[in-house]
Each structure stands twice: as structure tokens, then as C-alpha cells.
Amino acid sequence: MTTRTEFLSRIRTEVGKTPGLFSARTAPCPSDPRAVSETIKRELAERWPQALERFQLEFERVAGVSRARTTCGGSWPGTRPSWAPISWTR
Numbered sequence: 001m002t003t004r005t006e007f008l009s010r011i012r013t014e015v016g017k018t019p020g021l022f023s024a025r026t027a028p029c030p031s032d033p034r035a036v037s038e039t040i041k042r043e044l045a046e047r048w049p050q051a052l053e054r055f056q057l058e059f060e061r062v063a064g065v066s067r068a069r070t071t072c073g074g075s076w077p078g079t080r081p082s083w084a085p086i087s088w089t090r
Helices: 004-016 033-046 048-061
Strands: 064-068 083-088
Touching: 033 048
Parallel strands: none
Antiparallel strands: 064 083
16 A cells, blocks of 8 residues: 555656646637627528527437427527427436
């Protein structure tokens, strides 16, 4: 059985073998956040049906249950979707 000192010594030895921490940086803030936001909205509006279909597939893949609605208030994000999550299956 090893002592606490030996155990911590082995950990220090193993940690000492690594090259160290990588340099992590935050992403730079956009110079015009409103323009970036509008671009993202426009791109999402262009491919909204595909994005919704992919989300439904991923949602059902993780055991979510969705159902289609007979009416749709709109096809833009933030409006009533053409489907609604019901529950997670267990």
C-alpha cells in the first residue's frame, strides 16, 4: 500500500510530463453586432425548413417526442412552430 506522499509524488511526476496549458483566448467581439445578427437571421430564414427538420431528427434521436400541428402561425423563428415537443420518452 502506498502512502499519501508517494501517491501525490507520482501524480506530480505524471503532471510534470505534460507540456503545460494551451493558450486559451475568448472570441473577439464583432465590430457591428447588429449586422452580424441580421446576417444570421437572414441565413436562418433561407434554410429554416431544413434547420427545423434537422432539429426534429436530433430531438427524436435523444428520445424526444414531437407531433405535427395542423395549422402553423408562421415559418419564422419565434412564431408558432409547425410541431411541438410533447415529452421525453423513458
